[in-house]
Amino acid sequence: MKYRVFVDGQAGTTGLQIMDRLAARSDLEILQIDPEKRKDIEERRKLLNQADVAFLCLPDDASRESVGLVANDRTIVIDASTAHRTNPAWVYGLPELSHSQREAIGKAKRIAVPGCHATGFVLLVRPLVEMALLPSDYPVTCHSVTGYSGGGHKLIEAYKQMEGAGKGMEAARHYALTLQHKHVPEMRLHGGLSVAPLFTPIIGNFERGMAVAIPLQLWSLPKKPRLEDIHGCYRAHYAGQRFVRVQPLGEAALPEAGYFDPTACNGTNRAEIFVYGHEEQALLICRLDNLGKGASGAAMQCMNIALGLDEGLGLIE
The missing domain is CATH 3.40.50.720 (NAD(P)-binding Rossmann-like Domain)
Structure with missing residues (x-):
């Protein structure tokens, strides 16, 4: 059958x-x-x-x-x-x-x-809230760089033709400037937050791929977690999950040339989680294919x- x-x-x-x-x-x-x-x-x-x-x-x-x-x-x-x-x-x-x-x-x-931006956001935030490393009322800020394919046929064609909404395509561009992107409600709800995050998406001149990034001031969090605590939280939460991979902590996960590639998961259903930073600050990144995972x-x-x-x-x- x-x-x-x-x-x-x-x-x-x-x-x-x-x-x-x-x-x-x-x-x-x-x-x-x-x-x-x-x-x-x-x-x-x-x-x-x-x-x-x-x-x-x-x-x-x-x-x-x-x-x-x-x-x-x-x-x-x-x-x-x-x-x-x-x-x-x-x-x-x-x-x-x-x-x-x-x-x-x-x-x-x-x-x-889930929405593409929301997928990366929730994968990063939910485990931290559940483990009380991040308070549910924390004013989370999120920046997400994405390829233009998420905008649908009209935007894809505009980029290919370099006209209309595709003008200025050589530069990365912020959008959803009123801070009311349609993914925000699900980001708050399924991220386990009691307040909406400040979310700023950015579209780039590439077709597909995404890097959802959340910066944290570690010193401002009640438990003052270390990078190792956050990384350990992810390792525990996603243990055995075949499509979510927590990358090594420290220099082993740094890009060779120093520039993060949002397209490295393209063509897969994989999401990769990275923890960068130092004693006082962290940068959490989830990379995925916006048309895949x-x-x-x-x-x-x-x-x-x-x-x-x-x-x-x-x-x-």
């Missing part, structure tokens, strides 16, 4: 990435929609209800509409939009969040895939878990 899978929104950036990964799987039957009917609500309703797993790669409102079309209690819905990431009725699709999260995903029929790879990982399959099936570590 093959599981039937439908991707609602397969023409978008995340949808295309998921379709590529599904195409390599012999254990799945891909339900295809006629391109001329991809906005036909009745055709979508039929396919959504035929599917064992339905991926939603749509804008928020369209995702909510698609969920409303599912009229059975069998179809597993995995939503890649922002629409349901803070909804308590949905399971947050980050298996490494806690020791119980993988089991929750395995039992869920509604799974919200930050989007389509995470969605596939959740599907594998929800179906009771090998978690890494079809994914590159």
Whole structure:
């Protein structure tokens, strides 16, 4: 028996990435929609209800509409939009969040895939909060450098053509300047924080890859942790996690030329965690592929878990 899978929104950036990964799987039957009917609500309703797993790669409102079309209690819905990431009725699709999260995903029929920036942020913050190394009310600051592919088709084309939003593409550029990026609510909630972080994303002139960075004044924290304490916290929290790798502490993890490469995890479902700094200050960095562990790879990982399959099936570590 093959599981039937439908991707609602397969023409978008995340949808295309998921379709590529599904195409390599012999254990799945891909339900295809006629391109001329991809906005036909009745055709979508039929396919959504035929599917064992339905991926939603749509804008928020369209995702909510698609969920409303599912009229059975069998179809597993995995939503890649922002629409349901803070909804308590949905399971947050980050298996490494806690020791119980993988089991929750395995039992869920509604799974919200984390945002790319939020994935790196939560992987860095949540263990520190749980271990009381970082107070939940700490005013966390986060900077995230990302490739332009996260902006979707229009921004990708603008960068390739160097026009419109792609003008000035030779320089890295801050965005979300009102400090209200759509990932902030899930960063606060699933990071275990009681206050929203100050989050400043930066887009660079490269297609994919991401480095989420959090600076900390160690002397200002109640327990005044050392770099070794933070690193040890990560090692303990992510022990046995195949897709999250805690890198060595100290000079062994320093880039050879001194410049951190946000693209080194591209093409994988891997997230790498680094702890840099000195006695009084720390710089925590999570590196991932914004289209891999930050989007389509995470969605596939959740599907594998929800179906009771090998978690890494079809994914590159």
